[in-house]
Structure formats: C-alpha cells, structure tokens
Amino acid sequence: MFTGHFAAAIAAKSVAPRAPLWVYVGASQFVDIVWSGFIMAGIEKVEFDETLKGSPLDLYFMPYTHSLPAALAWSLLATLLARRWWPSGTAAMVGLVTFSHWLTDLLVHRPDLPLGFTGPKLGLGLWNYPQAEMALEIGLLGIATGMWVAQRVRSRQTAWPALLFLAFLVMLQMFASTGAGATTAAALGQSALLAFGLVMLVAALVDRRQPKRMGSL
Numbered sequence: 001m002f003t004g005h006f007a008a009a010i011a012a013k014s015v016a017p018r019a020p021l022w023v024y025v026g027a028s029q030f031v032d033i034v035w036s037g038f039i040m041a042g043i044e045k046v047e048f049d050e051t052l053k054g055s056p057l058d059l060y061f062m063p064y065t066h067s068l069p070a071a072l073a074w075s076l077l078a079t080l081l082a083r084r085w086w087p088s089g090t091a092a093m094v095g096l097v098t099f100s101h102w103l104t105d106l107l108v109h110r111p112d113l114p115l116g117f118t119g120p121k122l123g124l125g126l127w128n129y130p131q132a133e134m135a136l137e138i139g140l141l142g143i144a145t146g147m148w149v150a151q152r153v154r155s156r157q158t159a160w161p162a163l164l165f166l167a168f169l170v171m172l173q174m175f176a177s178t179g180a181g182a183t184t185a186a187a188l189g190q191s192a193l194l195a196f197g198l199v200m201l202v203a204a205l206v207d208r209r210q211p212k213r214m215g216s217l
C-alpha cells in the first residue's frame, strides 16, 4: 500500500476540514515515516527479494512501527500532538488516520505485521495480486476524493484541488511502486521519505485557502 494510505487522509479532510490536508497526509504515513528512519538507522530490518510479487520487500523485523501495539501508540502520540493545535474532534481524526495506516497495510502486506509485539504476524497479502492491489488503491482514492469534492462543493469551494490531488496520486501510483529500484535499507528509507515529503508538499499546495468569490465547480 502506498497511495491508498492517502485515501484515509482525503476522507478525513472531508469530515474534519479544520486541519490542513498535509497534516492528514503526514498522519496517514506517520508509521512509515518513523519506519523509514528506523530502517536507515538499523533499528528495524528489511531484506530485498526480487522473486516476491508486487513488492520486493521482505519486512521481517518492524515491531516498533508496524506491530498492532506500536501502531496504537503512534496513533495516540499523533492525537496528543494534534491536540496542541486543533480541537479534540479534529485531533481524534488525526489519530484515526494514523491508525488507518496499519489497517490498510493489513490488506496488502504479506504476513509481516505483528499482532503482539513480536507475533503472530498478520497480512492478507494482496501484494501477491498486483493488479487487484492497484485497483484497490485507486478505488479507495476515488471514493475519498468523491467525499472531499462533495464537502468542498457544500462549503462553496472549487472542486479542482481535490481532482488535481487525485490525478497526482494516480500518476504517482502508476509510476512509483513500493521499494522499486532500492537495494539497500538506507536507499529505501531515503526514497520513501522523499516521496512522503513530496506528497505532503503537493497536499499543502492544493489545500491553500481559496477566495470564496471563485464560486464552486
């Protein structure tokens, strides 16, 4: 799961629009942002196996980011951080989006997500069916974008930022697959952080305040 995680961010923006989209985007990948740092530092481990379908990543050790208790703890931390800037409903939404990362990973990962701190490991393995996986990610993005367009139209804003963001993510999904090209943990962590940074930047650009007089599409 790569761009599919952002579906939760877009859906959250349509339900609780007070927090900027880039914050929800960061929350949806908070667990992977920490993971990127941890694999670069050697705290968590990954192997590369090109014979694996869909994604070459053998994620055999990531208890501090991708176990269920860890995902809950990072989500709680995200909620507490968000509470400094936004009301509790919005902060709770930031926490929910953070936790959605683990749930969406559960759909696509091979069994590598520890239910306890070390095991048993869960994962429905949709990565093994790349076309179905791609359809799921783009389908989730489509549904979430529909929600955001509806919310924007209701509040008399233009729909185009939502559509532009969807187009950007679909392109990213088509041309960049998870872990493609990287052969070391350091390179993988670096390219993941760059990708997350880029998506947060584009989210910040499309979600700038629009003057109301532009009307709605």
Ligand SMILES: [Zn+2]
Residues within 6 Å of the ligand: 031, 032, 066, 101, 105
């Ligand atoms: Zn993940």
